[in-house]
Amino acid sequence: MFENLILGLDVATMPVNLGMALIGAAIGTAIGVLPGLGPVATISILMPVTFQLAPASAIIMLCGIYLGAMYGGSITSILVNVPGESASVVTCLDGHQMAKNGRAGAALGIAAFGSFIGGILATIGLLLLAPAIPQLTRGFGPPEYAMLVLAGLLLVTQVGTSGTIRSLIMAFAGLMLATVGTDPISGEQRFTFGFTFLYDGIGIVPLAIGLFGVAELLSLALGRNETQKLQYEKLKVRELLPSRAEWRRSAPAIGRGSVIGFLLGLLPGAGMSLVSFVAYTIEKALSRRPAEFGRGAIEGVAGPETANNAGSQAAFAPMLTLGLPSSPTMGVIMGALMIHGVAVGPQLITRNPDVFWGVIASMLISNLILIVLNVPLISIFVRLLKVPSSLLVPLIMLFVVVGAYTIDNQIEDVWMTLLFGVVGFLLRRCGFDPAPMVLAYVLGGIFERSLRQSLILGDGVGIFLERPVSAVLMLVCVAMVLVVLVRTVLRFRSGAALVQEADQT
Amino acid sequence: MIRTGRRAFLAGAAGAGTTLLLARSGWADEFPSKALEIIVGQPPGGGTDTYARAIAASLPSFLNNQAVVVVNRPGGNGVLAMEQVMASPADGYTLSLTSAGTAVIKQVWDGNGPDLAVDMKPVATIGRYASCIVVNKDAPYANMQEWMTAVESSSKPVLWSHTGRGSIHHIAGQALLTNYELPTRDVPFQGAPDARNALMNGEVEFSVFGTQNLTGFEEQVRSLGVISDARDPFLSDVPTMAEQGLETPLLFTPIMLHVPKDTDPGIVGEIEAAVRQACDTDVYKQATQVAGLPVWFQSSADTQAWTERAKENWTPIIEEIKART
Known part of the structure; x- marks a missing residue:
């Protein structure tokens, strides 16, 4: 392990590579902060620039952009409820509520520190485990992913503040949206109505940014804040960092988030939104104050943000050793490696040890750079909330529209974003929280594909019980359903079920 | 150079x-x-x-x-x-x-x-x-003929992965399999990495994807034949289907x-x-x-x-x- 670390650090601390990590981190943070402008577009644009660099330097810079965007993605989620990508949807839930409660600085601080700790722990995990990862994830095929995501889907109503029934309605709406586009198995078009732009389904960015960001901007602009009264003047700008009490609440969440993020990040088929969302629901389940979740609980920011960052670094292992990208961004980074003549795969560690260990060691450095870069910026970002909304709203709207367009350079994405913005605004006025919809949408696509692949592989449902890992996951799913059923029946007997529903809405 | x-x-x-x-x-x-x-x-x-x-x-x-x-x-x-x-x-x-x-x-x-x-x-x-038929490195077949004999004698459909229905590799592979009426069942994946991974994990017995996707995985998987009219310059030791006496309608x-x-x-x-x-x-x-x-x-x-x-x-x-x- 130590010779690997030393080899990696040798590569990562070369002046040119340090410079690349710094440039990457700075660019990444910038695009993370601009809502909508995602790492995929940025890396695509910057890829030709890296052609003149050595493979290790190029990938270190792209990796810096990716990690920077992950750090930066939480900033707009917390400040203005605009998630940068699907993984930061969960951060919106409590992060933005914290901002409304005047704790924007604490939320940003805990997100940055959590990301840092999660990132460092994940990198150490990679240094220890990376060569063994192909063996570790071997047992994970379509049946396991189907059951893992099913467990996630069963928890989807745990997020959001609009009560079980409304959350269920939202979750089913999300599942239905996930069916639009090319059928993952038959390759035929479903619900596309002949529109070419729907062939790849509804984009997650238009959906998430529309339902959260544009809806929020609309309610700000129309002066109707449905959930809580936002009072910018009362923001305490001076209290920038998390208080001692907040740290105490966050520390275990950061610890758990690192572990969950690292483990789920090693599974390329699960996706980053599952990572942050599982971390959130676990924090909520373990919390002594579950009622605070969705109303500004700092654990609800610390857990998922840590997990998100730990997971996105762990995801480098399956990409480099198995050629399996876990996100579109990873796919582009993998493509960049190919253009540089570095073939990802099990042989990469022996053929290009400088690239492999250099990239992993550079993540330690990128994390250091990012924390140094981000923490001083918090005070500036928080001041952003003091900008009158008559200025702030049109400005953010501009970025949202530009960002939606740059995903694939298509104007339809802009219309979709605006459409989902109106839908999100109306939903919130009717007391529906759109979070379960976005999560069910993301998980639904993975679930459908892996479930149908499993059924073909096993020629029936038997396959889920034949394979040990999927059998265990299936038992977990059954247990989750039973627990909820038993609890509901007991509560119904005591006559409280209906009252509780009514209370929450 | x-x-x-x-x-x-x-x-x-x-x-x-x-x-x-x-x-x-x-x-x-x-x-x-x-x-x-x-x-x-x-x-x-x-x-x-x-x-x-x-x-x-x-x-x-x-x-x-x-x-x-x-x-x-x-x-x-x-x-x-x-x-x-x-x-x-x-x-x-x-x-x-x-x-x-x-x-x-x-x-x-x-x-x-x-x-x-x-x-x-x-x-x-x-x-x-060009597409190619890929099996695990340690599979006991030296060439397409041996492999086809094994597939033909299989009692249940042999599972294979490809890069998605309607992709070139699916059609090229399926056309070959249909031509010889081999008892197979296809499992669509999204792109070559996932199809290749399913093969390496042992979920499927063989896979069809582009020749360029073998790079970096030479120790795990190997190709039995290239579905093309000439050998691939980067896989010069893998014969084409025609060289092995097989007819493929789609190249x-x-x-x-x-x-x-x-x-x-x-x-x-x-x-x-x-x-x-x-x-x-x-x-x-x-x-x-x-x-x-x-x-x-x-x-x-x-x-x-x-x-x-x-x-x-x-x-x-x-x-x-x-x-x-």
């Missing part, structure tokens, strides 16, 4: 940006007098994109030193990119780079989308992809450059001549070699002939596969 070539290609690609700026002040009255664009229907980093970047880096010296810029326009299985080129001015400055076999299949599979042979004008073919897919259909034939001829020279440069050859992509130049007329022939010969095969699945 390879390394210096890659440097040259990479430097050339990066230099394209600078030339683009200089191009604005260009005053040459003949074609081209400004930068050209190649629209690619795939995200950056894939095989098609690498072809585009390689040709973009090697073309300027044969086109008045005008820059050639690659624009990625992913979505709709490449249809969005083709539609964008079709809607562009027919002045020769906007080109589409397409995997022609994929486009032919998609048109039959989806029942809509542009028709390469009619809706666009061919410039040239610059490369090609490789060419990588083609097209312009809008109303483009002046003189301009098409000029670009074709430039592409012919560019395909012969070390910059182009080495940039494609790094990614394991073969160079294959075909003239405008041959390109058109290939598309028309493929449309005619492939359509019944694709329709049959679609009806059966």
Whole structure:
């Protein structure tokens, strides 16, 4: 392990590579902060620039952009409820509520520190485990992913503040949206109505940014804040960092988030939104104050943000050793490696040890750079909330529209974003929280594909019980359903079920 | 040798940006007098994109030193990119780079989308992809015949993975399997990495994907035969199906450059001549070699002939596969 670390650090601390990590981190943070402008577009644009660099330097810079965007993605989620990508949807839930409660600085601080700790722990995990990862994830095929995501889907109503029934309605709406586009198995078009732009389904960015960001901007602009009264003047700008009490609440969440993020990040088929969302629901389940979740609980920011960052670094292992990208961004980074003549795969560690260990060691450095870069910026970002909304709203709207367009350079994405913005605004006025919809949408696509692949592989449902890992996951799913059923029946007997529903809405 | 070539290609690609700026002040009255664009229907980093970047880096010296810029326009299985080129001015400055076999299949599979042979004008073919039958490294078969005997004697359908229904590798593989009525069942995955991983995990017995996706996995998987009319230059020890006495109705897919259909034939001829020279440069050859992509130049007329022939010969095969699945 130590010779690997030393080899990696040798590569990562070369002046040119340090410079690349710094440039990457700075660019990444910038695009993370601009809502909508995602790492995929940025890396695509910057890829030709890296052609003149050595493979290790190029990938270190792209990796810096990716990690920077992950750090930066939480900033707009917390400040203005605009998630940068699907993984930061969960951060919106409590992060933005914290901002409304005047704790924007604490939320940003805990997100940055959590990301840092999660990132460092994940990198150490990679240094220890990376060569063994192909063996570790071997047992994970379509049946396991189907059951893992099913467990996630069963928890989807745990997020959001609009009560079980409304959350269920939202979750089913999300599942239905996930069916639009090319059928993952038959390759035929479903619900596309002949529109070419729907062939790849509804984009997650238009959906998430529309339902959260544009809806929020609309309610700000129309002066109707449905959930809580936002009072910018009362923001305490001076209290920038998390208080001692907040740290105490966050520390275990950061610890758990690192572990969950690292483990789920090693599974390329699960996706980053599952990572942050599982971390959130676990924090909520373990919390002594579950009622605070969705109303500004700092654990609800610390857990998922840590997990998100730990997971996105762990995801480098399956990409480099198995050629399996876990996100579109990873796919582009993998493509960049190919253009540089570095073939990802099990042989990469022996053929290009400088690239492999250099990239992993550079993540330690990128994390250091990012924390140094981000923490001083918090005070500036928080001041952003003091900008009158008559200025702030049109400005953010501009970025949202530009960002939606740059995903694939298509104007339809802009219309979709605006459409989902109106839908999100109306939903919130009717007391529906759109979070379960976005999560069910993301998980639904993975679930459908892996479930149908499993059924073909096993020629029936038997396959889920034949394979040990999927059998265990299936038992977990059954247990989750039973627990909820038993609890509901007991509560119904005591006559409280209906009252509780009514209370929450 | 390879390394210096890659440097040259990479430097050339990066230099394209600078030339683009200089191009604005260009005053040459003949074609081209400004930068050209190649629209690619795939995200950056894939095989098609690498072809585009390689040709973009090697073309300027044969086109008045005008820059050639690659624009990625992913979505709709490449249809969005083709539609964008079709809607562009027919002045020769906007080109589409397409995997022609994929486009032919998609048109039959989806029942809509542009028709390469009619809706666009061919410039040239610059490369090609071939599919291959892949098994695990330790599988006990020396060649296709041994493998086929084993599959035929299987009591239940043999599972195989491919890169998605309606992709070139699915159709090419299924056409071969159907031809010999092998008892198999296909499991669609999204792209070669997932299909390859399912094979390595032992979830399927064999897999069909592009030859270039074997790179980096030589210790885990190996190919029994290439579905093409010639051996792959980067897999020279793997025989073709024909060499092993097998008939395959569907072969490789060419990588083609097209312009809008109303483009002046003189301009098409000029670009074709430039592409012919560019395909012969070390910059182009080495940039494609790094990614394991073969160079294959075909003239405008041959390109058109290939598309028309493929449309005619492939359509019944694709329709049959679609009806059966």
